[in-house]
Amino acid sequence: MMALAETGFDLVLCAMIATTALLAIGVRDQFGAVVLFVVYSVFLGLGWLRLGALDIALAEVALGAGLTGLLLFGAHARLPASVPVPSGRAVWPAACAAGGSGLALGWAFLTLPEPVGLQEAVAANLGTSGVENPVTAVLLNFRSWDTLIESIVLLAALIGVWSVARDDAWGGQPGLRQHARHGGVLANFGRLLPPIGFMIGVYLFWAGSSKPGGAFQAGTVLAAVALVVFMGGAMRPPLVTARWLRLVCVAGPAVFLAVGLTGAASGVFLGLRPDLAKPLILAIEAVLTFSIAASLALSVIGPPEDPEDHV
Amino acid sequence: MKKHAASARRVIFFLVLWFVLSEGEALLVGAAAVPAASWLSLRLLPATRPIHLLPLLAMTPNFLWRSLLGGLDVGRRALDPRMPINPGWIRLPVDLPDGGRVALGGELSLMPGTLAAGTDRGRLLVHVLDKDQDHARMIRIEERRLGSVSG
Amino acid sequence: MADVVTYFMTALGLGFYLAGTVAVIRFPDTYSRLHALTKADNVGLGFLIVGIAFQADSWMVVARLALVWGLALMAAGITAQLIARTALQRQSP
Amino acid sequence: MTSWLISLAVLLLLSLGGALWRVWRGPEPADRMIAAQLIGTGGVGIVLLLAAATDWSMIDVALVLALLAAVAAVAFAKAQSADSVGDPEEE
Numbered sequence: 001m002m003a004l005a006e007t008g009f010d011l012v013l014c015a016m017i018a019t020t021a022l023l024a025i026g027v028r029d030q031f032g033a034v035v036l037f038v039v040y041s042v043f044l045g046l047g048w049l050r051l052g053a054l055d056i057a058l059a060e061v062a063l064g065a066g067l068t069g070l071l072l073f074g075a076h077a078r079l080p081a082s083v084p085v086p087s088g089r090a091v092w093p094a095a096c097a098a099g100g101s102g103l104a105l106g107w108a109f110l111t112l113p114e115p116v117g118l119q120e121a122v123a124a125n126l127g128t129s130g131v132e133n134p135v136t137a138v139l140l141n142f143r144s145w146d147t148l149i150e151s152i153v154l155l156a157a158l159i160g161v162w163s164v165a166r167d168d169a170w171g172g173q174p175g176l177r178q179h180a181r182h183g184g185v186l187a188n189f190g191r192l193l194p195p196i197g198f199m200i201g202v203y204l205f206w207a208g209s210s211k212p213g214g215a216f217q218a219g220t221v222l223a224a225v226a227l228v229v230f231m232g233g234a235m236r237p238p239l240v241t242a243r244w245l246r247l248v249c250v251a252g253p254a255v256f257l258a259v260g261l262t263g264a265a266s267g268v269f270l271g272l273r274p275d276l277a278k279p280l281i282l283a284i285e286a287v288l289t290f291s292i293a294a295s296l297a298l299s300v301i302g303p304p305e306d307p308e309d310h311v
Numbered sequence: 312m313k314k315h316a317a318s319a320r321r322v323i324f325f326l327v328l329w330f331v332l333s334e335g336e337a338l339l340v341g342a343a344a345v346p347a348a349s350w351l352s353l354r355l356l357p358a359t360r361p362i363h364l365l366p367l368l369a370m371t372p373n374f375l376w377r378s379l380l381g382g383l384d385v386g387r388r389a390l391d392p393r394m395p396i397n398p399g400w401i402r403l404p405v406d407l408p409d410g411g412r413v414a415l416g417g418e419l420s421l422m423p424g425t426l427a428a429g430t431d432r433g434r435l436l437v438h439v440l441d442k443d444q445d446h447a448r449m450i451r452i453e454e455r456r457l458g459s460v461s462g
Numbered sequence: 463m464a465d466v467v468t469y470f471m472t473a474l475g476l477g478f479y480l481a482g483t484v485a486v487i488r489f490p491d492t493y494s495r496l497h498a499l500t501k502a503d504n505v506g507l508g509f510l511i512v513g514i515a516f517q518a519d520s521w522m523v524v525a526r527l528a529l530v531w532g533l534a535l536m537a538a539g540i541t542a543q544l545i546a547r548t549a550l551q552r553q554s555p
Numbered sequence: 556m557t558s559w560l561i562s563l564a565v566l567l568l569l570s571l572g573g574a575l576w577r578v579w580r581g582p583e584p585a586d587r588m589i590a591a592q593l594i595g596t597g598g599v600g601i602v603l604l605l606a607a608a609t610d611w612s613m614i615d616v617a618l619v620l621a622l623l624a625a626v627a628a629v630a631f632a633k634a635q636s637a638d639s640v641g642d643p644e645e646e
Contacts, residue, residue: 002557002558002561004558005557005558005561005562005565006561008561008562008565009561009564009565009568012565012568012569013568016568016571016572016575019572019575020575023575023578023579027579029581031584031587032578032579032581032587035578035587035588035590035591036578036579038591038627039575039578039591039594042594042595042598042620043598045598045602045616045620046568046598046601046602046605049602049605049613049616050605054610054612054613054615054616057613057616058615058616058619061616061619061620061623062619062623065595065620065623065624065627066619066622066623066626066627067623069627069630070626070627070630073627073630073631073633073634074630074633074634074639076634077633077634077635077639078639175640176638176639176640177640178633178640178641179640179641179642179645180641180642180644180645181642181644181645182409183408183409183410183412184409184413184429184430184642184644184645185413185416185429185540185543185544185547185644186544186629186632186633186642186643186644187409187642188409188410188413188540189413189540189544189625189629190355190629191355191356192356192536193536193622193625193626194351194355195325195348195349195351195352195355196328196348196533196622197622197626198344198347198348198351199325199328199329199332199344199348200332200618200619200622202340202343202344202347202348203329203332203333203344204615204619205340206333206337206340207615211612212612212615213615217619221619221622221623224622224623224626225626227626227630228626228629229355231629231630231633231640232629233642234355235355328529331522331525331526331529332526332529334522335522375508378501378504378505378508379505379508381501381505382478382481382482382501382502382504382505382506383505384501385481385482385485385497385498385501385502386477386478386481386482386485386502388485389481389482389484389485389488389489389498389502390481390484394488394489396489396490396494398491398493398494413540413543414539416539416543417536417538417539417540417542417543418539420500420501420538420539420542420543420546421500421501421504421535421538421539421542422501423501424497426493426496426497426500426542426546427542427543427546428493428543428546428547428550429543429546429547429643429644430644436546436547436550438493438496438497438546440494440497465556468556468559469559472559472560472563472604473563475600476563476566476567476570479567479570479597479600480566480570482593483570483571483573483574483593484573486573486574486577486589486590486593487573487574487576487577492583492585492586492589495577495586495589496585496589499589499592499593499596503593503596503597504596506596506600507596507599507600510600510603510604511603514560514603514604514606514607517556517607518607518611519611523611523614526614526618527603527614529618530599530603530614530617530618530621533618533621533622533625534596534599534621536625537621537622537624537625537628538596540625540628541592541624541625541628544628544629544631544632544643545585545588545589545592545628545631545632546585547632547643547644548584548585548588548631548632548635548636548643549583549585550643551635551636551637551643552583552584552585552635
């Protein structure tokens with residue numbers, strides 16, 4: 001009976017995920033596509049839960065339904081009201097290319113040898129990793145390469161975003177000037193929600209060492225919280241030239257690299273001594289959380305745009 | 312002195328929040344997070360008028376009951392084949408501070424038949440599902456209740 | 463006994479969710495649909511959470527569930543006002 | 556109990572299909588957003604049902620989903636204002 005209910009749930013969920021994806025592609029309205037993308041992330045998050053991947057479910061819900069939605073809403077607001085939707089013949093080559101690459105990927109997946117799985121190897125070495133959450137153990141110890149490079153990618157993305165700023169606006173506050181009615185609904189919510197969201201973000205960082213959570217999930221939540229503070233008009237984002245801001249963005253990857261180099265001095269680059277692994281991982285994660293939060297928030301809010309904003 | 316009391320209340324709120332989130336563990340992380348969140352909260356929303364806990368507790372059962380009625384009301388109208396709705400707008404002046412007005416708007420949005428859309432020139436804009444009902448009287452009562460919570 | 467409460471409360475919660483969805487599909491205008499979102503859905507979530515709380519194995523879990531509900535209630539009250547005002551502004555510029 | 560909770564989650568998921576129709580259909584941006592928020596609240600409900608059925612630590616996902624659904628509503632209101640960084644309540 002239980003297996004039947006679970007299979008039913010999985011089947012319905014798969015159908016919902018596929019339907020939402022098709023609707024997002026097929027809908028004629030730009031805004032509709034944005035909303036469907038956000039909804040898609042909610043269903044996908046449920047899918048990750050069913051696969052037992054709570055860490056990824058958290059990341060999916062925070063990044064997909066939250067931060068990317070925010071980015072896309074802003075992007076949609078700036079598009080001209082009527083962008084011509086390609087129709088008729090123009091659609092077919094694109095559809096064929098997409099369908100072809102989908103089939104090729106499916107074929108490649110099916111011809112791959114059966115994955116051996118690394119769960120056993122991770123479980124066997126979890127004791128030396130310094131943390132109890134196997135995902136964090138992989139991300140910050142066994143395969144910290146990936147995480148280090150990801151954090152550098154985020155920094156590079158921010159530099160990319162900033163590099164498209166107009167010369168006369170550079171040096172000002174990022175994005176357009178946000179404003180809200182004094183004492184209005186938006187302004188009040190922008191002052192009520194952030195401290196609570198901040199606590200949830202810090203909790204996710206702390207949770208990462210023993211259960212699902214970690215720097216990326218926490219950083220995403222904190223970035224969303226910072227954006228609410230700015231959007232509610234409660235505080236203005238710092239100047240892009242502020243030294244402390246750049247320090248916060250760079251600190252995560254820098255500390256990560258520094259710890260990696262001390263590992264190299266004793267034999268293995270990015271290797272952590274088992275007896276020091278726990279404090280080192282916590283230190284890296286703490287700094288990384290704030291770097292990720294700052295880089296994400298600044299990337300979403302965009303480069304400085306208003307030459308009048310020079311202070 | 313009043314200011315210290317307000318700050319203490321925020322600290323207690325975030326302490327409880329951290330306790331629930333971390334299940335009573337990680338006091339060290341909490342020791343850093345609670346002051347930070349309290350500072351942020353006081354910076355964003357300075358405590359001008361204290362919130363009185365007793366009137367707030369006193370109005371909770373009524374709030375829960377009326378939001379249950381709100382859910383029943385919408386459900387009844389949606390499932391009725393004739394779908395009896397007669398929507399319209401009312402505007403009425405509200406004598407509450409900014410935060411109180413937003414809270415009243417949120418509360419009304421969860422209660423039967425009313426939905427707030429912010430204020431317009433000092434008057435609360437309320438959408439009603441049935442414009443023949445006397446919503447204004449009910450809103451006055453809620454306004455008075457909320458007024459006693461803060462101030 | 464706890465199980466009976468869970469069966470009853472969660473079923474009730476689902477009923478409110480279903481009514482909310484029917485209202486969002488059937489109601490003729492944006493504002494009326496918004497009534498359905500804030501009222502029926504949050505009552506649904508409330509009953510669901512009360513029902514689930516009777517299965518909790520510790521008070522900590524109950525407190526966490528209450529936290530989710532509190533956050534959802536606060537968000538619903540604000541979200542409703544924001545969306546209503548947005549629709550109003552678009553309708554009469 | 557587990558099969559009851561998961562069966563309820565299936566029904567809740569199916570009802571979200573109705574909301575999905577409203578997202579697709581619109582017609583106003585606010586209508587799509589209302590339906591998306593409905594799917595958000597429904598998603599919180601489903602996560603909690605799954606949490607009760609399988610693993611209580613899933614509540615964290617519900618918490619983050621509830622928080623970020625509210626953030627998305629703020630972003631929606633901002634993006635629909637006259638200059639896309641304002642507040643629809645401004646006169």
